[in-house]
Amino acid sequence: MKVYCTRPGCPRPHNYFSDLENNSIIRTVQQKYCMTCGMPLILAGRYLPTKLLGKGGFGTAFLAIDRYTPGMRQCVVKQFQPAGNLNQTQMQLAQDLFEREAIVLEELGNQHDQIPALFAYFPLLVENLNCKEEQFFYLVQEYIDGQTLEEELVEKGRFTETEVVQILRDILNLLKFVHNKNIIHRDIKPSNIMYHRNGKLFLLDFGAVKQVTNNPIGSNRSSTGIYSLGFSPPEQISGGQVFPSTDLYALAVTIITLLTGEQEVNKLFDVHSNQIEWRSRVQIDSNLGNILDRMLIAAVNQRFGTATEVLEALSKLPQFSQHQDLETSKSMQSQIQTPVAITNKSRTIPKTRINRSFSSFEILFGAAFTGFEGTLIAIALLNLFSLTVVSLICAAAVFVMLIFSQINRWIEKQDLLIISAITFIVLFFIPLLRGNLGIGEVIILSCGISLIAVAITSLFSLIQKLLSLLL
Template sequence: MLGTTLRGRYEIIRQLGKGWFAETYLAKDKDLPGNPYCVVKRLKPQSTDPFLLQTARRLFEQEAQVLYQLGNHEQIPRLLAHFQENQDFYLVQDFIEGHVLSEELQTGRKWSEEEVIDFLEDILKVLKYVHQQNVIHRDIKPANLIRRTTDNKLVVIDFGAVKQISALAANLEGKTIAIGTPSYMPSEQNNGQPKFNSDIYALGLIAIQTVTGILPKQLPRHPDTNEIIWRSLVNIKPHLIEILDKMVRYDFRERYQSASEVLQALAGIKNTQKWRLSKKVAIPVVLLVAILSTTVLAVPQIRQIFNLENQYLSAEFSTYENPNYGVKIKYPRSWQIQQIGDPFTGDVVKFWSLSTSNTQKMTAEVNINVENLKEPTSLAEYTNLSVNEITQFLTNARILDSYSTKLSNLPAHEVIYSGKEEGYNIKRMAVWTLKENKVYIITYTAEESQYENFLKIAHIMINSLEIY
């Protein structure tokens, strides 16, 4: 085929791939200015069975119709031509300059949450369009996603008609081969009954691969439910974990039923992030307006604001050190302190602030805990277990934020959550890190209404913690 010119127009340059029924070539379009590249697929069945040949042609024709129908989307290659020459059938498509996603994943780099969300949104919008045309891709995998050089967008290729033909040939020989790639294929598709959310399953697996750095076939599965076990391998926000988990549920009825549903769930994450950002930006502005607008605030109220701020700036700190546990921390001199040192619970020390009223009621506390790990555990594994315990055992637990951070210059994880404890509505910030088979945990807890009032002091204490 090399050097051949089809229809007097498409000059074959080199072979790109070869399968049981088809060969793929890079070609030049000699009719267009600049002779742009294109991709030529040649239907070349390795069988003389009349029924197989007839069905192969029908399915190849069907693929052409589907490609023509889908080619209006900017992230799907256009069908440029479909013809027969010398008893061979050909499809001609746009050539996408770029690299396949599988090349990016070979580096082993784990993607950030933002990268994963952008990736999911990019492909889900394409799948939404594809599914609206009543088409199931059936072979979503990194090798079928090309990162286009011109705009860095992902282009979805290979809509599987040739794989239909391959499956047909195998069935004629008494075998059953499902269409798709086993590593990314859900159970219903493996049984020959693909659904629209079979594509969602495959996409979810790719996303899990990007955040774990582990190939899908290497991920363990639960022996009873067949669900993929992966949550303990990552260090990402619980909301995103829940979305990915629902995308890859073993039972298709428990998955998202459409690409639109997943997009809506992802939008929830982004809206939450925007809300947090707007709060951070808006609060200083509101305070400034409040202080300047004397018609709105009375003088005592303004003093209260300044007194609260001065409390943080003028607080005097002492140093607490415990060589037995290898910890050192600064704490406000006005706070109470209780040295615990319980080897069974791991509690080392507690600091707390009392209410200014006569009730001696505790309003905020900071605790340090050091525990020995029974077996080697990664930070991601410990984080997953801890978050699960919070949601399982704390009444009305709500995870408000969860992200990677540093503690005493060590990789750490921070979780902010709220719930009900001993009859009080509390809000807590917990930060933990691992060192020499021990977990070091520092927590700041306050009544939910008082949480912001002591947050700056809590940050000073947490940032001052030294682990040695």
Template sequence: MEIYCTRPGCSKPVNWFPKLTQATLKTLPQKYCTSCGMPLILAGRYIPQRTLGRGGFGATFWARDRYTPTQRPCVVKLFQPATSMTPQTLQVAQTLFEREAMVLEELGNQHPQIPDLYAFFPLQVAGGPGTRTEEYFYLVQEFIDGQDLGQILAQQGPRPEAEVQAMLTSMLKVLAFVHRHGTIHRDIKPSNIMRRRDGRLFLLDFGAVKQATAAAPQSTSIYSTGYAPPEQMAGGTVYPATDLYALAVTCLELLTAQEPKQLYDPYQNRWQWPPQLQVTPSLKIVLQQMLMADPQQRYASAEDALVALQPPKLSTTLQPSTTKSAPAQAPSPSGKTAPPTPPPPSRRRSTSSFSLVEFLGGAAFTGFEGSLLALALASTLGTTWLGSGAWLLLLAGLVALQWRRVIERVDLIIIAAVTLGVVLWFPPLRLVLAGLSAPGQAVVALAIMAALGTVAIATLYRLIYHLISHLL
């Protein structure tokens, strides 16, 4: 069995123990690197067996936990930055590493799409002859068996829109959870999103994580070029919208298989959408807003982006069924299932679509009916605040009933005729109109004038509304 030495710069890190098997692994005493003398079994239980990657702050290893029944695989992350770092930069890097462990402990054990933290510990070992003691920091986390999206993109090319939208939805839900716990990831990119073999997506590498406070936190120079938004690259404040920007860049890269630098136009300071890229307008609008340079113009939260991404829900009214259920759709001659037959239209139409005739007819009815109600209330309550308030409430109720289509078409004519008859034969109003030479004609003329005036106002409103809509 091979055990890998984790000391940076070890000349022969692979150590071979021919008699070592999984059966004897649990009782194995500490082993040391045959090249540099580094302890190989970390914290007495974690056995690194191969490297997974190396970066500026250390390396990651695939390892086994020998004190679990199945000797489960895990990931060991070593924090050991370059010796050329300044003390200030080294302190920042170590703080980020410790913060990653804290975030994994807090979030990973609560969310199924964030790796769990298993251990976090320092290790002090003797250096070479005449050198001081060296200190290393290790983080052990859950191993996700799969491929990151960067690897998938390199192997399979541009991803279909449906796959990208599913990933976007999944990661927005994860980010909503992360942000609710006061954390900003700050390093969203394809290589930090892992697809496990069963298809579940995981958000990895919280090494650049930042805790959000009441005052927006200041960024650092630790970011991935091309994915970081302007405020992060400038070292300014970071927000939840900072993660949304990076996630949108990730989506654009997955759709096009082009690197961010190929998609961004620095002269026009905007993202370019390749002509051959065809996506649904709803997805494009969401990504464009997430990619705004000004963080205040992006979605304020991952929840807001999720709401914008979802198609509008169609409201339906459930009615008791009095017929047998429809038979299953038969396959078409081509072998595919024929599309379902659309349900018959409802007798009541949606409140969101009014034709021009309906709109103007409703305005005329409102003016006509409103004038009659004003005459009736003025004759009984007078032109006091009580009368005026009652008239406004009745008028608002009429408009609401029309908007909800509780009353429409012939209903409006019947209501107007009944109201006119009541007003003409209402005793208090008859006394008021008794002095007029033609009281009936006066009431009708007043109501018609009010109706025409309301139609004129409604027409002007509609014209202005359409003009503004076309301009915007």
């Protein structure tokens, strides 16, 4: 088993222990130490970091397992590690922010099922190679297995209007809950919003939270200057007081990046008008555009003041009302049917997936895969059972199953390449499955069918678009 060293700057943080391949040994083994720097690897006696997830302004995140849970539950371990050379005052401020994240996660995570729960928070005092003591701070939180909106944007391109309205509604409801707790997130952006694999949207990284109660409206106390360039309004960039509408501004920028597909927010900023220019890049409902524009106003007193106000404005949009009707219908059906569910930190989450619409690339790539993979399997079936009705039915069923599996996203992305490669290797090394066909003929035939599938799919897509324009 690989265990990752959490000491900053460790030259070889990867450690492998063969005895930890056995789960029963993992639960009882004594402390392990980094073979390079001597850092204790089993944090707080129970958490084993296995992978580096990423680094932020004030911490490094690791994927870890909790050896004291029955299923070796995965979790995220965050280590306090501010970037840059900070003076004592800045270091204390950074540490306070990190501790505040733990406090907020404990308060919010256990009360809302779209905020990761806090499992633990602890310090660690160790000696470095110079025999000097170093102190580290860790917090352990729920691991959300999914994909951030930033990752989806890179992979699939711009989002549709329907998709962003759904995201906008979900995050506004989340912010309504957070703001009612007198807390401001202050770092809303695509990389801090994640879709779990079960379709639930999560708000991540409360490391830059601001307690409104510690900075009441009307006071002269300034913010700590923590923000993400491009997503933060003027009052936050200047180090001034922050408000709930500060989060609304950042959320509007987030939605605009999803709509336009522009990953670099600064490219949307017009220095002449001193505003984000985005309306000419997308075609959306003008009322939705007006709502986003009002969330983006530089003057705080002209912006929407609360998430509730934005939700009320959104409720008047036709697509929002239709989505609410659909959610109501699903809710009524769930009361009649017995749902399949998974349990997560004392709450039950319906095991459903909000299917993202397929991009043009995904559709064409899926068609190519279906043609190639289906042909390989059909060749094997026809050679095993000869040209019989059974073999033809089985071959047709394979094509249907391949298409059905992709529609439901049971197989996607790199799965398609892996499956095709494995099937091709099997035919390559087992001549019986390809009969009288040479490997070159198999490649030509499979690629030919694949191209035909792409051509047919492209034709149907074109016909669909023409019909949608005419109708």
